[in-house]
Amino acid sequence: MHKFTFSIILSLFINLIFAQELSESEINITRSIQENLISNPEKAYAQAIEISNSKNELFRFYGKYYEANYFYNKSEFTHSKKILIAVIEDIEKSEIDKMSKVYQDLLSMCVNKLFYIHKNLGEYDLALFYLDKYKNSVPNNHFNAQYGSIKVAMGDYVNGIALLKRELKTSHHLKLGVGEKKVMNKKLFADKYNIIGEAYQKYYIQSKKTVLLDSANHYFNVAATMMLQDNFQPEYTKALLSMREAKSAALAGNYEKSLSLYRKRKKYPIIQDNIRTEQLFDLGMADCFYNLKQIDSSLFYCKKYIEGYKITKVSNENLLMAYNIMTQCYNEKNDTKNAYSYAKKSLELIQSIEGIKSKSLNFLHNYDLNKIKEESNKVIASKNYFKISLFGILILFAVVVCSFYYYYKNQKEKHYRFLKIIQNLKETHASNNNLQIDKIETQPKQSIDEDLIEKITVGLKKLEQKETFLDPNFKLAFVAKKLNTNTAYLSQYFNQVMQKTFSEYTQELRIHYVLQRLKDAPYFRKYTLQAIAEEVGYKDANTLVRVFKKQTGLSPNYYIEKLENTD
Secondary structure (H helix, E strand, C coil): CHHHHHHHHHHHHHHHHHHCCCCHHHHHHHHHHHHHHHHCHHHHHHHHHHHHCCCCHHHHHHHHHHHHHHHHHCCCHHHHHHHHHHHHHHHHHCCCCCCCHHHHHHHHHHHHHHHHHHHHCCCHHHHHHHHHHHCCCCCCCCCHHHHHHHHHHCCCHHHHHHHHHHHHHHCHHHCCCCCCCHHHHHHHHHHHHHHHHHHHHHHHHHHCCHHHHHHHHHHHHHHHHHHHHCCCCHHHHHHHHHHHHHHHHHHCCCHHHHHHHHHHHHHCHHHHHCHHHHHHHHHHHHHHHHHCCCHHHHHHHHHHHHHHHHHHCCCHHHHHHHHHHHHHHHHHCCCHHHHHHHHHHHHHHHHHHHHHHHHHHHHHHHHHHHHHHHHHHHHHHHCCCHHHHHHHHHHHHHHHHHHHHHHHHHHHHHHHHHHHHHHHHHHHHHHCCCCCCCCCCCCCCCCCCHHHHHHHHHHHHHHHHCCHHHCCCCCHHHHHHHCCCCHHHHHHHHHHCCCCCHHHHHHHHHHHHHHHHHHHCHHHHHCCHHHHHHHCCCCCHHHHHHHHHHHHCCCHHHHHHHHHHHC
């Protein structure tokens, strides 16, 4: 009896040990499913269902993970997320050694997929929540790429791209795993190169440095070459390369070239099998047609994109771009009802995106602090200058906290000003009144003749309608002569009736003109600040920047960048 009990315990122990590793045949099956998820998804799903019922607990977990992958690829994110959360809970309850590589790899795979579900949906705060929750269970910087991609989404392009590149060089996938095909590993790295290329495109929108688009196209071509060398999905690979190069051309303002690249979609009908890829082609073509003044075609592709979005719910930023294009298109068609409707949707979506990004900044802040602590601890462990190092860390910590708080507060204030300016521009356009920024009109005391007030008011209105204020000679004496009055009366009118100086009045008109032009005419944003300054009557760009900041609280470059990001 004793021997029998011992043999049972021994048998269970041996089974437990072997259950924590997959056999070579099981590994080969999982690799086969990985490949079929791309080339034959229905077969992959059938295989995943089959191994989900395996007696081997670990093998079952992999089956469930690949089920979730199948639904992820079909953009059925809700169902995919439900499966993943259940799998993670089962993994944590299992008897698998928490320190074993197989446990950490499996958990990392599930958390990674959850991360990208929420990132694709624009839910950056939830994406970061899962990284933050499981980062201690998955050591060795498994999530560098994920943190890097979120930093890029938050606008921290330098640090985001640096993290993505670091992950590219240190990834544990640099060595092939058991049963892993070389071409599948290449695809994984091609995806990493494409993510870096897309990050450079976003960086270009902020900085307008052409070299960044060159870098983006370089990474896209490296990724495509890797795939084409092994003849892996050649048609789909070429389609994606055309799409990404088309976006670079559009960002550079070459819409003819961009459209010709997007139109290559006809050569690659395979993209119809991937709704998210089709969406990106639709949105890109809508952008090109709008900038080429083909309004009806632009609206057609925007509506097509929005229909696809209802299925995938992927990328709030892209949806915002579609809303903005439709707003501008309907404005061009003088359809004020639809223009107003999509402008309202744009503002609501902007507020939603900014709310999510504000929550996400806290996660990134904690991540940055943890990295500083980690690196500082290494210094302390390797050197004897404990007190000096600790003092330096505290100073660095205080600087980071203060910088983060100042940056966060400043960004919120600037974004609020931007939204208020856009809203005021729309209200001004509707009511045909002058733009007022953070000011409240009061009824002044008047000590000059009512008839003279009426005469000057009507005269000024006519000059405003003719945009005479853009003339460099638009000075007090010039205006007084135009209105057939003298400078003393005119100066008194501004001080007592308008409660502002003539200089302030001129500055408001000119900056309002610049704000409206930049909003309504994307090509105007491509002008240098010197060209914009001369257009509105100033001799140099420095004067424009000074007056612009005084009137709006923002720099012209920040305003232009925000407009580009919301287009």
